[in-house]
Amino acid sequence: MFTKVNEQMSRIVIQNLFNRTINSDVVDCKVIELIHENGIDWMHACGKKGRCTTCKIIVVKGAENLFPLNESELNFATQGRLQPGERLACQAILHSGEIQVKVAEINKFPHIQYSE
Numbered sequence: 001m002f003t004k005v006n007e008q009m010s011r012i013v014i015q016n017l018f019n020r021t022i023n024s025d026v027v028d029c030k031v032i033e034l035i036h037e038n039g040i041d042w043m044h045a046c047g048k049k050g051r052c053t054t055c056k057i058i059v060v061k062g063a064e065n066l067f068p069l070n071e072s073e074l075n076f077a078t079q080g081r082l083q084p085g086e087r088l089a090c091q092a093i094l095h096s097g098e099i100q101v102k103v104a105e106i107n108k109f110p111h112i113q114y115s116e
């Protein structure tokens, strides 16, 4: 289900984390900051500097609510390390509204249980 979110709110639904949902009144925020602020463990090997792809998110819905790919993401896309629909959580800024995402298979933590 994709519900309409107030324009001054942000929502992230992580589908393969049992639809874990983050609701925030913070807008124009990096996706990974909202994830981490809500106590969700999310890989970020380069320290959120846009130099690896371990924070990758697969955007299932709501991509239009994210600002366009930045230079770092465009570089990885050119190299084929980011596929269409994939973004770096540490670089992608959620303007407002809802996005539905998945953790990439390769970036799952062994100590966390994921859903389908």
Ligand code: FES
Pocket: 043, 044, 045, 046, 047, 048, 049, 050, 051, 052, 053, 054, 055, 056, 088, 089, 090, 091
């Ligand atoms: S944490 Fe390395 S690119 Fe995002």
